Amino acid sequence: MRNRIVVSIQAIGHRTIDSIWRLGVASRFFVWVLLKSTTSFLRFGLVVREIYFVGVLSLIIILVSGLFVGMVLGLQGYETLQKYGSESAVGTLVALSLVRELGPVMAALLFASRAGSAITAEIGLMKATNQLAAMGMMAVDPIARVVAPRFWAGVISMPFLAAMFSVMGVFGGYLVTVVFIGVDNGSFWSQMQNAVDFRYDIVNGVIKSCFFGVAVTAIAVFEGFDAPPTAEGVSGATTRTVVTSSLVILGLDFVLTSFMFRGVS
Amino acid sequence: MSRTVMDFWVGLFVMAGIGALLILGLKVGNLTSYNAGEVYNLTGNFENIGGLKIRAPVKSAGVVVGRVLDIQYSLETHDAIVTMGVSSSYQFPKDTFASILTSGLLGEQYIGLSPGGDAVMLADGDKIMKTNSAMVLEEMIGRFLFDKASEN
Missing domain, CATH: 2.40.30 (Elongation Factor Tu (Ef-tu); domain 3)
Known part of the structure; x- marks a missing residue:
C-alpha cells in the first residue's frame, strides 16, 4: 500500500520533470534555429520554396474558410441586429470580429492543421529515414538547411494568410448582408470604416498573426525534429503538433488580447 | 515543380497578402457607394x-x-x-x-x-x-x- 503511494507520487514527479525538461529542450532548439537562420536569408531560395509549400498551398483552405466564416458572421449578426433596427452595424460587427480575433486565430488554427502537421511529418520522416543524419555526415547542418527555412517560411506566410482570411471574411459578410439580404451598401461600409481603427485593430491583428506564426512553426519544426524515428513516432509527433499549437494559439490569443485591447472601446 | 513556377506563385502569394493588408488598411474596396449616376x-x-x-x-x-x-x-x-x-x-x-x-x-x-x-x-x-x-x-x-x- 505504502509502496503504491510512493510509486504514484513518483509518476507525477516523473511526468512533471519530463515535461519541463522537454520545454527546456524545445527552447534551446528554438534559440538554435534562430542562431542558424543566416543561411535561410543568404540563400533565400530555400525559404521561397517552403513558402510555396506552407503558404501558397494553404491558400485554398484559408480563403474558402474565410469566406464562409464571414458569411455566417454576417447572417447571425444580421439576425440579432435587425431586432434593434441597427442592421447596418453588421459591417462593423463582421469587420471588427474578423480583424481583431477570428482572422488571426482561425487562420492560425487552419495553418497549424494544414501546414504545421505537414512540416512535422516531413521533418520526422526525414529523421526516420536517416536523411538528417546523412546531411550531417556531409557537413551540411540539418537545422540550417531543413529546419530554419521552414520556420521562416511559416513566420512570413502567417500574417499574409491571416490578412487574406479577414478580407475574404469581410467580403463574405458583405455578400450575405448587402447582396443577398439587402442591407444598405453605404452604411455597411461607412459604419465599418468608422469603427475599424488602423492602429488599434488592423495592426494589432497583424502583430497577433506574427506571434501565432512563430508559435505554430516553432512547435511544428520542434516536434518533427524531436520525433522518435519510427512510423508511430512520426504519427504521434504530427498529432502533438496540431493539438499543442491549437492550444498555444488560443491561450496566446487571450494573453495578447488582454494586453492589446484593454481599455480600447 | 520547377523553380520559376514556384517563384511565380510565391510572388503572387506575397502580392496578394500585401494587397489584402492594403484592402484591410484602406478598406476603400467599394466605397463608391450609391453611384446612381448623376x-x-x-x-x-x-x-x-x-x-x-x-x-x-x-x-x-x-x-x-x-x-x-x-x-x-x-x-x-x-x-x-x-x-x-x-x-x-x-x-x-x-x-x-x-x-x-x-x-x-x-x-x-x-x-x-x-x-x-x-x-x-x-x-x-x-x-x-x-x-x-x-x-x-x-x-x-x-x-x-x-x-x-x-x-x-
Whole structure:
C-alpha cells in the first residue's frame, strides 16, 4: 500500500520533470534555429520554396474558410441586429470580429492543421529515414538547411494568410448582408470604416498573426525534429503538433488580447 | 515543380497578402457607394448633426435618394454645413424640409427629406432653408425635466 503511494507520487514527479525538461529542450532548439537562420536569408531560395509549400498551398483552405466564416458572421449578426433596427452595424460587427480575433486565430488554427502537421511529418520522416543524419555526415547542418527555412517560411506566410482570411471574411459578410439580404451598401461600409481603427485593430491583428506564426512553426519544426524515428513516432509527433499549437494559439490569443485591447472601446 | 513556377506563385502569394493588408488598411474596396449616376449637390445648415457621418444615406419617404458628401463647421453661423449628393432622378421642391433622423432606437443617423408644396424645384448648389437638428437625448431629457418643473 505504502509502496503504491510512493510509486504514484513518483509518476507525477516523473511526468512533471519530463515535461519541463522537454520545454527546456524545445527552447534551446528554438534559440538554435534562430542562431542558424543566416543561411535561410543568404540563400533565400530555400525559404521561397517552403513558402510555396506552407503558404501558397494553404491558400485554398484559408480563403474558402474565410469566406464562409464571414458569411455566417454576417447572417447571425444580421439576425440579432435587425431586432434593434441597427442592421447596418453588421459591417462593423463582421469587420471588427474578423480583424481583431477570428482572422488571426482561425487562420492560425487552419495553418497549424494544414501546414504545421505537414512540416512535422516531413521533418520526422526525414529523421526516420536517416536523411538528417546523412546531411550531417556531409557537413551540411540539418537545422540550417531543413529546419530554419521552414520556420521562416511559416513566420512570413502567417500574417499574409491571416490578412487574406479577414478580407475574404469581410467580403463574405458583405455578400450575405448587402447582396443577398439587402442591407444598405453605404452604411455597411461607412459604419465599418468608422469603427475599424488602423492602429488599434488592423495592426494589432497583424502583430497577433506574427506571434501565432512563430508559435505554430516553432512547435511544428520542434516536434518533427524531436520525433522518435519510427512510423508511430512520426504519427504521434504530427498529432502533438496540431493539438499543442491549437492550444498555444488560443491561450496566446487571450494573453495578447488582454494586453492589446484593454481599455480600447 | 520547377523553380520559376514556384517563384511565380510565391510572388503572387506575397502580392496578394500585401494587397489584402492594403484592402484591410484602406478598406476603400467599394466605397463608391450609391453611384446612381448623376447627382446634384444640396447643402443645409444644421444646429446639431448628432452622430451624422459622411456617406450616411439621404432618404425621402424611406427611399434612399442620396448620400451625405461632406460635413463642415461654419465659422459664420456656428453650425454645421452638410452637403448632400442627391440623385438627379429625384427632384425636390424649394421648401423641402431636411431633418436628421435615427433609424430605430440605436440605429445610424440619416437625413430625411420631407418635400413641401413649392412649384420651384431645388437645383444644384441650392441650400435647404428648413432644417431640423438631430435629436440629442440629454437635451431632450433636460427639456422634459424643465417642463415638468415649470408645471408645478
